Amino acid sequence: MEPKWLTWAKQLQSIAQAGLTYSKDVYDLERFELIRNISTEILSEYTDTDKTVIKDLFANETGYATPKVDIRAVVFRDNKILMVRENTDGEWSLPGGWGDIGLTPGEVAVKEVKEESGFDVRSVKLMGVCDKKCHPHPPSPYHVYKIFIQCEIIGGQPKEGLETSAVGFFEEHQLPPLSNARNTESQINWVFKHLHNPQEPVYFD
Structure with a gap:
């Protein structure tokens, strides 16, 4: 579902990042920097984001490029799902955030729920x-x-926490406006499948 221009831009960035990390030849380094600049221009052209901002995002990544990990906690109570309202966009998401060095995924989920919603939880199941x-x-x-x-x-x-302005529980068919950068309606729908059927297999891809 990702647009091809975005896939190409990220692939170019990945190639450039690896090349800038491992290459020693000054001319190769120059070429990889050019590739990075091309990927930055593609993103800037299609997202209306200033090239300096995009380059800063890329420039803070070093070493071999790998995907980032975003962890979302799914908490049910009385057949409703826990969500928090994000300060950044005023819309709602499952508690969560980037994975933390030194913590397991389950520990990150527990930490994020506490910080963003006030609830103490224990992690029990990988859903997807x-x-x-x-x-x-x-x-x-x-x-x-x-x-x-x-x-x-x-x-x-x-x-509420430092990054959230409200906490609520919502029924499956009465969801609030979602922060789609963090979670989509289709993702909320398939986590509800686990509520209705505890034997639902783990979702992947």
Whole structure:
């Protein structure tokens, strides 16, 4: 579902990043920097984002390029799903964020739920691992794998965090406006399948 221009731009960025990391020849380094600039121009042209901003995003990545990991916690109560309203866009998402060095995916899910919603939870089940490019998210300069982990509430009270302005539970067919950069309606629909059928297989890709 990802537009071809975005796929090409990210592939060019990946090639450039690896080349700039491992090449020693000054002329090769110059060529890889040119490839990086081309990928930056493609993203700037199609997203109306300033080239300096995009280059800064790319420039902070070094070494062999690998996908980023975004972890989302899925918490049900009374057949409703826990969501938080994001400060950045005013829309709603499953609690979550980037994976943290030194923490397991389950530990990240637990931490994010506490920070963003106020609830204490324990992680109980892997629900899915998907590639962001295969889902109707808005364009992103990063290639992202998304991990969905089901958690159970064991304590705490609803409380907004530094990055969230509200906490709520929503029925499957009465979802709030979603932060599509973080989660899509189709993803929320398939995590509800696990609520209705605990034997539902893990989703991937």
